[in-house]
Amino acid sequence: MADNENISWYDRRGWVAFWYVLAPIVAIGAVGAAIWQVPWWIDDHYLKDSLTPAQATTVTGVRTALLAMAAAGVAAVGLVFTRRTLHQVREGQVTDRYLRAISQIASDKPMEQLGGIYALERIMRDSKRDHATVVEVLAAFVRAHAPATQPSAQDWLRRRSERLTGPLHRWWLHRQLHEGGVPAGAPRLPEPVQAALTVLGRRPENDDEPFWINLARTDLRGAELPGARLGNAFLEGANLSGAHLEKATLVHAHLEEAILDGAHLEEANMVEIHLERADLGKAHLEGAILISAHLDGARLDGAHLDDAHLQVAHLDGAHLEGTLLDGAHLDGTQLKRALSLTVDQLVLARPCERTDLPTELATDDRVRARITTVEHEMREQST
Numbered sequence: 001m002a003d004n005e006n007i008s009w010y011d012r013r014g015w016v017a018f019w020y021v022l023a024p025i026v027a028i029g030a031v032g033a034a035i036w037q038v039p040w041w042i043d044d045h046y047l048k049d050s051l052t053p054a055q056a057t058t059v060t061g062v063r064t065a066l067l068a069m070a071a072a073g074v075a076a077v078g079l080v081f082t083r084r085t086l087h088q089v090r091e092g093q094v095t096d097r098y099l100r101a102i103s104q105i106a107s108d109k110p111m112e113q114l115g116g117i118y119a120l121e122r123i124m125r126d127s128k129r130d131h132a133t134v135v136e137v138l139a140a141f142v143r144a145h146a147p148a149t150q151p152s153a154q155d156w157l158r159r160r161s162e163r164l165t166g167p168l169h170r171w172w173l174h175r176q177l178h179e180g181g182v183p184a185g186a187p188r189l190p191e192p193v194q195a196a197l198t199v200l201g202r203r204p205e206n207d208d209e210p211f212w213i214n215l216a217r218t219d220l221r222g223a224e225l226p227g228a229r230l231g232n233a234f235l236e237g238a239n240l241s242g243a244h245l246e247k248a249t250l251v252h253a254h255l256e257e258a259i260l261d262g263a264h265l266e267e268a269n270m271v272e273i274h275l276e277r278a279d280l281g282k283a284h285l286e287g288a289i290l291i292s293a294h295l296d297g298a299r300l301d302g303a304h305l306d307d308a309h310l311q312v313a314h315l316d317g318a319h320l321e322g323t324l325l326d327g328a329h330l331d332g333t334q335l336k337r338a339l340s341l342t343v344d345q346l347v348l349a350r351p352c353e354r355t356d357l358p359t360e361l362a363t364d365d366r367v368r369a370r371i372t373t374v375e376h377e378m379r380e381q382s383t
Contacts, residue, residue, distance in 0.1 A: 097123055098130065105141055105192075113192035117141070121199045132211050135203060138196045139213050146193045148219045148239050188222050201228025201248070216254075226264075301340075325349040331378075332356075343367055350374045 097119060104116025117138065124134040189197075197220070200213060213233040223243040231251040239259045246266045254274045261281040268288045277297040286306045290313050297317040305328045312332040321340035328349045335341060336356045346361060347370045361367055 102137070105137075110190065110192050113141075114195055117192060117195045117199055121203075124199075125204055128206075131204065131206055135200065135211065135213060138200050139215055141196050142193055142200075142215055142220075143218055145190065146218045146220060148217045148237060189220065189224075193220075194224060197223055197225055197228070201225050201230060203229065231269075320345065330355045346370060352378065 101116040101119035101123065104112045104119065107113055107116070120134045120138060124131050211232075213230065215230075215238060216234045216236045217238065218235070219239045220243060221239050221241045223240060223245075225248055226244050226246040227248060228245065229249045230245075230253055231249050233250070233253045235253060235255045235258055237257045238255065240255075240263050241259050242262045242264075243260070244264045245268055246264050248265065248268045250268060250270045250273050252272050253270070255278050256274055256276045258275070258278045260275075260283050261279050262283060263280070264284045265288050266284050266286045268285070270288055270290050270293055272292045272294075273290065274294045275298050276294055278295075279299045280303050281299050282302040282304075283300075284304045285308050286304050287308060288305070289309045291309055291311045293310070293313040295313060295315045295318050298315070299319045300315075300323045301319050302322045302324075304324050306324055307327040307329075308325075309329045310333045311329055312334075314334045316334060316337040318338050319340060320338050323345065325345045326348045330349055330351045332354045333351075334356045336358055338358075341358070341361065343361060343364050343366055346357070346364075346367050349370075351357065351367065351371050352374050353371060355371070357367070
């Protein structure tokens with residue numbers, strides 16, 4: 001009963017019987033009656049028992065017009081039923097294609113998985129109603145085939161360095177971490193996983209996507225995703241070491257504690273991105289848009305932030321040892337509690353009066369001179 005209540009009234013069994021059986025019978029009867037009687041209803045005062053040739057011509061004309069209208073009505077009904085049938089056939093074909101694609105990606109053969117992934121992409125483009133389902137299936141495929149099951153060697157060293165207090169131990173571990181003692185090579189992703197990420201990154205535009213792409217705790221080292229659209233994606237704890245995300249869209253994405261050391265994020269759009277405690281050591285962020293980004297506690301040692309837009313970004317507790325900030329826009333940036341920030345870095349960046357700096361740096365003569373220069377340039381640009 002509950003199922004019947006969820007079905008549209010015109011799709012219920014009784015109405016379907018009416019449309020397909022009774023309606024044609026009623027229509028034929030109505031047309032017959034109209035052809036027989038309508039001429040007399042219209043011109044009864046002209047038509048007598050014995051029709052003259054002119055009167056017979058009138059009756060024939062009226063009946064011909066009625067037949068033409070009836071034929072047009074039948075054609076219209078036929079078009080409606082044809083459209084309905086074609087829609088049902090198309091939906092059945094989409095369902096069959098979807099089931100075949102799912103069986104392919106469930107295979108353990110990479111070529112069959114690739115076929116299934118690209119079949120799902122075609123379905124997503126052909127059927128807007130299946131957009132969300134296909135995205136969720138592909139995200140689940142990535143999570144299943146590229147899980148971050150254990151911390152990387154770099155992560156292990158970092159955690160160990162945080163537990164040790166001896167300066168010699170800290171120096172050795174820092175060298176191992178940042179000078180190649182631990183190989184940081186990014187293995188190539190399996191082709192099906194790379195394909196699934198590529199399809200997710202180039203999915204059709206849909207401004208009303210009511211979902212988030214869940215790629216949390218995945219191992220995506222070396223992923224090739226230049227220009228990908230991964231806004232509203234959950235990537236917490238994901239390993240994207242050495243990944244290529246040039247000009248990618250990561251607006252509102254969550255990458256808390258993600259590993260992005262050596263990643264390429266040049267000119268990426270990362271407005272309001274969450275990168276708290278993420279590892280961005282030696283990452284390439286030249287020209288990246290990090291407006292209102294959350295970088296609290298992030299490791300940016302040796303990262304390239306040249307010409308990056310860091311307006312109103314939060315960097316409380318962020319590690320900035322050796323970070324390149326040449327030309328970085330720091331209007332309203334929260335740097336008061338940033339770690340290892342130096343005068344040399346600031347005089348190459350673009351701080352202004354609204355930049356929240358540590359007291360000892362905000363009062364430094366060289367920093368004050370640089371702020372004055374930047375403020376003057378900003379006034380000139382606004383006029």
